[in-house]
Amino acid sequence: MILEDGKFKGHSILVETLTKEVPECRRKEVRVLDVAAGTGLVGVALAQKGFTNLDALEPSECMLECLRSKNVYTNTFQEFVGQAHTSVPQGCYDVVFVVGGMGYNHIPYTGVLEFVRFAKPGGLVMICMRQDEEDYLTQLKEYMNSLEEQQLWKKVNIG
Template identity: 25%
Template sequence: MPTDPKSDLETAYALQTPEQNREVYADWAKTYDGNFASRMDYHLPKMVALIFAKNGLASTTVLDVGAGTGLLAESIPARGLLEIDAVDISPQMLAVAAEKKIYRKTIEADLTKPLDIADGTYGAIVSSGTFTHGHVGPEALDELLRIARTGAVFVLAINDAHFEARGFAEKFSALEPQVDGLKFQSVTIYGLGADVEHKDDTARIAVFRKR
């Protein structure tokens, strides 16, 4: 991977297949937190964590979807009260996350395929940085709903450009009979340290409960 965080981001946005995701994130895992997240002032995981804290801390079992190196989970206030699992396509990213000792377990899985997780396992589902360019589309929402309990809270960040291009609006409309209290909050993905090209990138954070 390039060492320039902007180049890293453009490479990630250009991904097209699960195999490409595995290859790129294998190379990126060790430098992701310091070279990309810190230098680009990537604060989306913290935003998701704070919104989850306002809506879902009563849930004890949480799945961090596309967990990467664990930036979201380590930002959750009072996370010690929760049992948090991580799922990601990259074993290398999960290995970095596991070193932080914030997850009960890590699960290597392709989110574009059925997950080897029982129905109704989790009381909350959170995600940041997964529903974005070149990564996972709205088709994964059905599987996430399957593995969530009735009443489970969802806090999912979706890149705004991806939201429009990949059909998330239509998917959420179709899911209305299965969810309660659906609302969206618009946030910036990066802080003041981001490069000029991406400083105004935004995400839509969907918050709802499984009916």
């Protein structure tokens, strides 16, 4: 579980993992989409690490207002993931991530296909979520396996 002292620390794990994955010399050019961006906490942390090409997808207008005030996102999209295709362009992002947005009453596990659509060929899709929703997690893993069998993506790591 990605909890420390009872607090969700997924945002820290994502930032740490992505900064290891993307060399500092490439961080300004890498195009990143923050799905279920909330208040922009992860975007701010990534900007502090040198990422400058950040976009946000968030369904809540209030959250979007908050994250826009932080001036780290270039483009913002106010839409839900999982009901239909969003207006987010296809194949534009080197990295697509969601921190804490997956689960029942949030993004359905089938939303992963939309993440794949957002990513460039060879791009990274990163999902950081709590593991206490076992049924959802089982369905998500099965769905990710089916996408891999269809050769729509390749799982690199599940941790």
